[in-house]
Amino acid sequence: MSTPRTAVVTGAARGIGAEVARRLAADGMDVAVVDLDEAACQSTVDDITHAGGRALAVGCDVGDEAAVTAAVERIAAELGPPTVLVNNAGIIRDNLLFKMTADDWDAVMTVHLRGAFLMSRACQAHMVEATYGRIVNLSSTSALGNRGQANYAAAKAGMQGLTKTLAFELGRYNVTANAIAPGFIETDMTAATAERVGMSFADFVEANAKAIPVARTGKPADIAHAASFFCSEGAGFVSGQVLYVAGGPRG
Numbered sequence: 311m312s313t314p315r316t317a318v319v320t321g322a323a324r325g326i327g328a329e330v331a332r333r334l335a336a337d338g339m340d341v342a343v344v345d346l347d348e349a350a351c352q353s354t355v356d357d358i359t360h361a362g363g364r365a366l367a368v369g370c371d372v373g374d375e376a377a378v379t380a381a382v383e384r385i386a387a388e389l390g391p392p393t394v395l396v397n398n399a400g401i402i403r404d405n406l407l408f409k410m411t412a413d414d415w416d417a418v419m420t421v422h423l424r425g426a427f428l429m430s431r432a433c434q435a436h437m438v439e440a441t442y443g444r445i446v447n448l449s450s451t452s453a454l455g456n457r458g459q460a461n462y463a464a465a466k467a468g469m470q471g472l473t474k475t476l477a478f479e480l481g482r483y484n485v486t487a488n489a490i491a492p493g494f495i496e497t498d499m500t501a502a503t504a505e506r507v508g509m510s511f512a513d514f515v516e517a518n519a520k521a522i523p524v525a526r527t528g529k530p531a532d533i534a535h536a537a538s539f540f541c542s543e544g545a546g547f548v549s550g551q552v553l554y555v556a557g558g559p560r561g
């Protein structure tokens with residue numbers, strides 16, 4: 311990389327976000343590791359610093375407007391103006407529609423959609439100033455509809471609409487926005503789903519792999535690889551795209 315870049319990765323204490331943070335650091339970026347609990351970010355920060363990179367742990371609820379403003383100001387001051395953003399923070403509150411509460415609905419919308427909106431709005435000021443930016447939003451194959459996930463599917467479809475709109479609005483400032491829609495990735499999130507359906511994680515992984523063309527489930531590194539591409543300087547003519555990373559054709 312020719313220019314030092316500061317990247318913000320939300321939900322980066324564990325799972326996909328942690329792997330994306332480590333990968334962007336390996337690509338040469340300074341990385342703000344953002345998650346709800348600042349102490350929980352430390353292991354990702356340690357991985358990056360032990361590998362010779364630079365990282366900062368930042369505690370922030372992405373759904374909280376004041377917290378997002380303060381976090382992005384702190385990142386700009388301590389690490390450098392953020393010109394790369396990966397909106398990865400996410401939660402699930404699965405239930406069939408007739409059992410889903412309004413709180414389940416609101417919680418999912420707040421973290422995914424409000425969170426991505428607030429972080430994108432706060433970071434775009436730095437990107438426009440730098441006339442450079444890369445935004446990556448985590449969608450999901452669930453955007454195509456998934457039983458028990460009315461809230462999550464709607465949020466993940468919303469992430470795609472947000473992505474395309476950011477691409478239209480920010481393109482003139484050399485800022486791209488793209489979405490990654492993962493299929494089944496082995497993390498705590500899919501482990502929680504296994505528990506909900508009453509299966510061991512190993513059995514759940516095996517059952518899901520049977521329906522995937524490449525005959526395996528995904529790992530966080532599969533998503534980090536796609537994020538690395540979208541966040542690279544060379545991907546400046548790729549914007550508003552949704553990439554399904556699911557071991558086979560989707561979408």
Ligand code: NAP
Nearest residue numbers: 321325326345346371372398399400450492494495497499
């Ligand atoms: P994960 O292991 O559950 O990690 C999600 C992280 O987001 C956690 O560290 C969590 O913190 C954090 N987070 C939750 N709410 C937050 C908030 N309000 N502010 C800041 N951070 C918050 O999930 P994952 O599997 O890595 O998923 C990462 C992203 O990929 C999510 O957007 C998810 O929807 C998407 N995705 C995952 C899969 C999959 O198969 N795993 C498939 C498609 C899409 P706490 O630990 O404190 O809750």
